[in-house]
Amino acid sequence: MPTNKTMKGGEFLIRPLLPEELFIPEEFSEEQKMIGQTCIDFIKTEIQPRLEEMDGAKDSSVMVDMMDKAGNLGLLGTSVPEEYGGFGMDFNTSMLVAEACGSGHSFAVALSAHTGIGTLPILYYGTEAQKGHYLPKLASGEWKAAYCLTEPDSGSDANAAKSKAVLSEDGKHYLITGQKMWITNGGFADVFIVFAKIADDKNLTAFIVEKSFGGITMNEEERKMGIKGSSTRQIFFNDCPVPVDNLLFKREGGFKIAVNILNIGRIKLAAAVIGAGKRVIDQAVQYANDRKQFGQSLHQFGAIKYKIAEMIVKNYASESACYRVGQNIDDTILELKAAGMNDSEAKLKGVEQFAIECALLKVHGSETLDYSVDEGVQIYGGMGFSAEAPMDRAYRDSRINRIFEGTNEINRLLAVGTVIKRAMKGELDIMTAAMAVGKEILGVPDFSTSVPDGVFGKEYKVIANLKKALLMSAGGALQKYTTEIENEQEILMSLADMMIEIYVAESVLVRVDKLIQQSGEASNEIAKECALVYLHEAVDKVHHHGKEVITGFAAGDELNVMLMGLKRFTKIDPKNLKEARRKIADAAILKMGYIF
Secondary structure (H helix, E strand, C coil): CCCCCCCCCCHHHCCCCCHHHCCCHHHCCHHHHHHHHHHHHHHHHHHHHHHHHHHHCCCCHHHHHHHHHHHHHCCCCCCCCHHHCCCCCCHHHHHHHHHHCHHHCHHHHHHHHHHHHHCHHHHHHCCHHHHHHHHHHHHHCCCCEEEECCECCECCCHHHCCCEEEECCCCCEEEEEEEEEEEECCCCCCEEEEEEEECCCCCCEEEEEEHHHCCEEECCCCCCCCCCCCCEEEEEEEEEEEEHHHEECCCCCHHHHHHHHHHHHHHHHHHHHHHHHHHHHHHHHHHHHHCEECCEEHHHCHHHHHHHHHHHHHHHHHHHHHHHHHHHHHHHHHHHHHCCCCHHHHHHHHHHHCHHHHHHHHHHHHHHHHHHHHHHHHHHHHHHHCCCCCHHHHHHHHHHHHCCCCCHHHHHHHHHHHHHHHHHCCCCCHHHHHHHHHHHHHCCCCCCCCCCCCCCHHHHHHHHHHHHHHHHHHHHHHHHHHHHHHHCHHHHHHHHHHHHHHHHHHHHHHHHHHHHHHHCCHHHHHHHHHHHHHHHHHHHHHHHHHHHHHHCCCCHHHHHHHHHHHHHHCCCCCCCHHHHHHHHHHHHHHHCCCCC
């Protein structure tokens, strides 16, 4: 249930997270866990045995068959309300489904495109007539969906699209003409969400286009580095007649649809890559257990234990942050509905409120999976480079996630830019906090040796100081560049990396603190080691990126003072991380896979 303590998006920068505020995956209900297990079983029994067939298929028949089976199981209607044939799950449950299906490689991509960017624009922006006509067929899988936004000359700059929609002489249809590319599910979709500009409009308008309308042709399937089993086509619209009633939302409202749906896509992708990461860890640990070199199993070598532990630490931390955001979104939705907002608008506003966190975790999750598959290949050694072993597909399929849903560079810039905009509007009081930190670095340092209460008393102080390091760096950069800060992309990227590490480190630390409060320190020893390893690494990264920011704009006395402040705010008591990682790896080796 929502509480008065629910954070606003971006507010993590200026106030601490308390254990009672944080939702952790261990708190999912039995029903939710059963839903997740159903998805895992489906991927294991139906998808994984056919991955090779799916990737090598000359057409989309295998994928369509898999999508039909998923539809029969209800996996295509998780977010669709019951009145339209779906299950009407809350946001965090839909995140759990995304994670559970995340190890499905090309299938996971097709599923995500259909249930997310293909279906949600109609669910959130459609008229009642549009919802009633399309959602039941999309929820059941009778119709498959695709999303047509990107064009040859408009990738990250979506509003630069050149596709045109011209009203017919009788006023009954819009005739859409244009070229779209990188369209996932394009080869078999029955329904397309298409973005085009009407007349001389500055902004895009969205339309619901059925393949049966005519005037649609497409190129052959793209030859891709990875996700070879997913259908990716260029699609051409040549005077495609779309009934005027199929205009979605409002004229020039397409860009708003695109932005808000991408927010959802980002956080769902962050959940999906967690599931993919767990699968990779399972495979890498099992191989390390089975493979022998120099007369002993690979898992006995410290270098291999390091890799296994790091994969687990990063994945566990990313998971902790993802479901934190998911529940924040759910709580905000409930609050907005209680205040009188309708369901669709509340869901959109709930996700929009956490656009910053969605962008940050998309980056963190996709880069965590890329780290894991890279180390997975390394653990497999020569077999990792062979297409006969699973790491080949995992490595290639992972790479697209840093491009999907907006490149990681765009998402970094977006996250920091949104924080700045909200601060300028007075929605986030960043400047007051930054000014307080500025006064602190000019004052006498706190040499107190008293230890705060709680298992993680010292660590919570570290998190608070990391936030000060960020506020100091960001405040100085803003003071230097003011409105021109948007042109300093290198600085914005480093600030984003500081934000990512702080958010994720806090999330995993508070998750483990909550677990310890619930069931004791002894039964959560490995989780505690994961949180501490992640925090220590985050401190180093925040210091590195903070230095990049400060040296990028400061000089002379200002530079020296800020670097001294940065050093003060990125201190942490030393810990034997080698032994901590060995404990984590040994637990995984014993369990033959991912620990948690």
